[in-house]
Amino acid sequence: MKLGERESLRIIYFRWAIVLIILGAIGVLGYLRYEKEVAAFSTEALLRERPNQVVRVRGTVVPGTLIKGELESVFNLEEGQTEIAVRYIGKEDDNLRELKQMVLQGIFDPNKMAFSADKISPNPHYGFILAAYLVSIVPLVFFLFGMERKMMMLSILIKEEKGYQPEGS
């Protein structure tokens, strides 16, 4: 391989290293946003750790426990075997339904074993989001890198073929 060809290959590797660094940075920013705005305790972890500050908790609304009001709703939230009583104070939300997976933000009272929430939202399903992005971005990067590299290798091979003469000629 000649010096110019090696240089061209090096440029391709360098370019792709930059692409990976930028993708990694976006991934880290996305993860930080998740930690800051979406990550939540499970009901089990909430009972175990009993935090005395505003936290988020996720779980499924237990059927038969939901009593909805215009400005206040009560229900039980469960994940696995653990169930907690919840009082949600805030505007009525269409997403609040029985068997729906929710994330609630509020304060846990360990004495009453109840959670007072002032914000609710549907389960973020971060695993699905991560899977969708990985399934699309990772093969895309491999596909593009493979294509560029193959084109470079083909150019090199064609140049080498030019210099090749069959034996005995």
Add this chain to the structure above:
Amino acid sequence: MITQRFLGKCRKLEGPIGALAGVLIFVGLYLGLVVSPADYYQGEVVRIMYVHVPFAKCAMLAYITVFIGSCLYLWKKDPIIDNFSHAAAGVGVFFTAIALITGSIWAKPTWNTWWTWDPRLVSFMILLLILIGYLMLRTFVDDKRKEATYAAVLAIIGFVDLPIVYFSVEWWRTLHQPLSVSMRGVSIAPGMLKPLLFMAIGTSLLLVYMVMIRTQMLYLQYLLEAKRGGLLSNAEGMK
């Protein structure tokens, strides 16, 4: 003549188009994953839209490219046009498969199923099968001219599926949501439209870039085979 002009244009434009596509996709990913708001009903999972929708659009654009290339090939009979269609089909398979997989991942938390026999999904799956069939057909025929002609005819017949894919959400009652951006207007929040536009334009440019690179790759492969074939026949003639 067409070949040299086409390859010259590809070499000249591929760099800027690739770079612009990269920048738009990075900005789109940042806006989609970090800045844009969650949907009221779907919540955070709506972020899958920023990869699923642009990839699905690119799959359809790739097939339109295959169709146009195939019509042009049957008219002009130039091998570089065939390389162009062949390249677009390869890229189209990639985008169609990814769109189907990301759609399935999105369907699970929103529809509570990985797959349903919905007109949009089925017609899109048929699009993937047509593209795979197109690529497979090319491996069965030895004669390059016949291979290109058969493939072009298949691509033109298969084009029937594309309007069905596009209008399936309008023609039938489906689980799949209707078009968010159409002649009737835009039914998507501005905060979500921005990353979607960045991703859609970025991936479309990426499609152009990939077709350019792949066309050149197929041409170089053909050139190398021709050179090697020539050398072999020279060597055999000397025996």
